[in-house]
Amino acid sequence: MKKFFVPLCLSALALALSACGKNPATEEKKPVVKVSTEVIVPQALSINNELSGRVVAPRVAQVSARVAGVVLKRVFEEGSEVKQGDVLFIIDPAPLQAELDSAQAALRKSEALAFQAKLQDQRYSALVDSNAVSRQDYDNARAQTLQAQADVAANKAAVQRAKLNLGYATVKAPISGRIGRALVTEGALVGQGEVTPLALIQQLDPIQVDLMQSTRDLDNLRDSFRAGELQQVGKNQARVTLIRDNGSFYPLPGKLLFTDVSVEPSTGQIILRSEFANPDRDLLPGSFVRVRLEQAVNKQGLSVPQRAILRDSAGVPLVLLVDAENRIKQQPLQLGGAINDRWIVNDGLKAGDRIVIEGLQHARPGEQVQIDDPTPPLAHSTDR
Template identity: 70%
Template sequence: MLNNLLAPLCLTILAAALSACSKSEGEQAPAAPQVRIETVQTQALSITSELSGRIAAPRVAEVRARVAGVVLQRTYREGSDVKQGDVLFRIDPAPFKADLDSALASLRKAEASAFQARLQEQRYAKLIADQAISGQEYDNARAATRQADAEVAANQAAVQRARLNLGYATVTAPISGRVGRALVTEGALVGQNESTPLALIQQLNPIHADLTQSTRELNELRRALRAGQLQQVGKDQARATLIQDDGSPYALPGKLLFTDISVDPSTGQIILRSEFPNPDLDLLPGSFVRVRLEQAVNRQGISVPQRAIQRDGAGIAQVLLVDAENRVVQHPVQLGGAQNDRWIVTDGLKPGDRVIVEGVQHARPGEPVTIDTSPLPLAQHSGQ
């Protein structure tokens, strides 16, 4: 009877033991997370600065009235392109034609007087040889000739001035470019005691972007160049990329023209002028822009994908490395500028370091990981 009671109990204990054993075998340690790494290598990287500034026309000409008169006609279409020498305005020329006619008449009179004086001097020259006149009379004749010649020269200058004024009545474009709205209308009296502005012409293609950079940043760059850490970009090779309002780059690349030699005492900044093609006139003077400017080259530069960068609560940039034992190590880095989808690392990494670029969210410092060596998808691979 006792054996009959113990047999089921033993079977129950045995079944529980077998179940516990099988359960412990199924609960193995979790597998190490899988990550993808990138081995750090040095390469030539351009050192860029993103600077702000404004678009400026390379050449600007204020068209002004150079003579006083009434505007008879505006001959150009506002907002159109004009060439140097094109007629823009016509001022009433009648007064200037009259002045020219008067000057020409005065010139002819002076020339007649000079002709008479020369003839008299020639006659006196023969008489003085025969001692028929005094030396004083001959000297007076010679002086009269020279005085008459001076009158002719003065009247010739007056004629030239009258011709200039008559020419100024036809207002032409001093430079080629795009002309803006007219600042006066037909019938307006211009040039009265001042040179009245009539219109504004600006050259828009190519166009300039005047940028500002602090002297501190410029001095740091110069120190790095002198120390040999960076190399100067060759003349006319410093590329510039204009960033549009929506954050996209302007389609046409530009170049750095020069760096100004004086510092603005109120802001402590210096002007850098860049130039961009502007065939479609998308860039207009006065517009606020940002320009990514290449100022130097680091031949031993290091960069990592932006997705590999993490930041702690204090905002310090960090990366996760994989050591020789395939364990995760957290390491702070110092970042420079960004290029495309990568950050330039100025300090904290060395060639050969293995940086986790995928699976960062699953990696924990001090824990082991497995490295995924499978080929990247074509689209993802081409984007790196």
Template identity: 70%
Template sequence: MFPSSPARLRRLLPVTAIALLLGACDSKHPEEEKAPAPNVSVETVRVQPLAISSELSGRIQAPRIAEVRARVAGVVLKREYREGSDVKQGDVLFRIDPAPFQADFDSARATLAKAEATRYQARLQDQRYAELIEINAVSRQDRDNARAAMMQADADIAAAKAAVERARLNLGYATVTAPISGRVGRALVTEGALVGQNESTPLAIIQQLDPIHADLTQSTREINALRRALRAGELQQVGQDQAKVTLIQDDGTPYPLAGKLLFSDISVDQSTGQITLRSEFPNPDLDLLPGSFIRVRLEQAVQPQGISVPQQAILRDSAGQPRVLLVDAEQRISERAVTLGSAQNNRWIVSDGLAPGDRVVTEGLQHVKAGDPVQITASAAGDQPIVQTTGQ
């Protein structure tokens, strides 16, 4: 039996502590294992043709607007059309009481008949006096009077015919017809209304809706910048017949039918400093209504060599400056400032800062920083169709 005195226990404690310390050292690895490099996706920058377009605002305008008015005075007897319907040129819209105009027409015809009878009598007398003057049976004065009477009768006939034509026109104006084909709006008068008293009373409005115009405005500053770039050879002109015109609907989706550019105005609005451009769109379903505010993307030029990157590849520093992360030849991350143009189709146009062949990080940006080694899991070339836009 060993004594269990306090002195012996004190001699054994240092030996136990050393053994425990050596055991703990043996349980540790010589060096900690390194974490694997994070995975990122990249897109290789490439140069490709870039369509330069401007997103302009404007309003829908009807190509033809006819304000139907009463051309004669009278009481409206009947409205012949259904409000909001489509009408064709020549369709009857209103009927004005024709009784007074019919009476005027009959009176004018009677006056014409009287004038014709008077001319008949004057012609016979002129013929007789022509024979009598040969044998000196009448004076030359009587002969001249007979000829003048016949000429006066001819003039009365012409005036009577003009009066008949005027009366016939007024009688026709009592039936109000559509001057153009289109969609007619609400009636501005009702049956029993007295119209045309000292003024041409408006009755209805007809508007042509298919095709329909979109009048756009663009600032002279943008137009001048575009012209300078074209003169410098940085851009190529797009012909008017080849210009692509896309209407952007209220929900942001493009209008399914493409339009065309008709013309650009030659004068500048002095109050706004803008120029009006007119485009035309098919409107078979009448989805586009006059007066509507719209946005139109108008292709105006082509940049032969352009660069773009996905929108998610752009980072912003504390000052709001755009930057991108690149993967270099050593598979390490580097950071570079870029200059952006406009965004279109989920891509940013890069006007400065990138060159063909650069590998831009598009996914996994939140897990890496400059100097970190990475592994590339996916790589793609920026070959999507790009359109650059310039806003007002």
């Protein structure tokens, strides 16, 4: 047994020493990470600003009583659509009709007195030349004729005013739109010494949104326009998209109407008014919304897919660049706004750079990667 024990021990020792002295270079190499990339290509990009705003009705009419009286009837249905000229309320017309009748009677009386004064004026005019009447009597007759004519004119005006008041007893819609709740009920005394609101009508289609933008942002845009970095979008060409409270986009596009000429002293902001079609009455006055407004175009803009963006511990956005030797390098960025699923790059990249868009979780800075089906340079749409 001892003769075989020594060679076996020597063999085991030789195998152990052989395993310990194995060359690391002979070990199996780590597989190269495969990534997909995209080449950065300049393209025309719209510069959008997302602004807060409030929905406002372009036309608002407060229906008020223009004559004093008792409301007899409410004709309209609360919350319904009304057209200009539709009857809304009926105020008791009896007292107003009586005033009209009285004014017409006073007019007929004044016309009779004017006729009598005119005849006397004509008789005295024929007699004054023959000295049958004195010049004083003729002048008095002439003055009475003129006074009677003035009384007729005054009474005609009183009749016209009485007719207007009688017409105001039938309260009509001054504009077309949606009417709210009635502010008075049947039997209410209105217009007695003060203006009495009866209802409110608001135009809802189209509807407007007043946006607020800081003067600093506007100044930065103007500086970019003057420097030639950006091209201004015309008022009629600017695309305006409304974002609802739930984050969804309003399906109908809007348009920019005008920019106000004064700044709000308390906020340092300026109002930009936009308009949207509202056929289904989804947008109601007073609602707070967000609006994405296209204000400029960068003819040589750069953008990257949102999925290509990483962030460091400080929250700084960065991408993974692939150099000429297919090695990974981290590149911090300054991002602008978003267009669809892409971020606008303000600084950090240049045309021709190749960035990793897939396989980011396996790629490490300094390591060499294998580009798997590199994405060709494509012109990405800037439509929302």
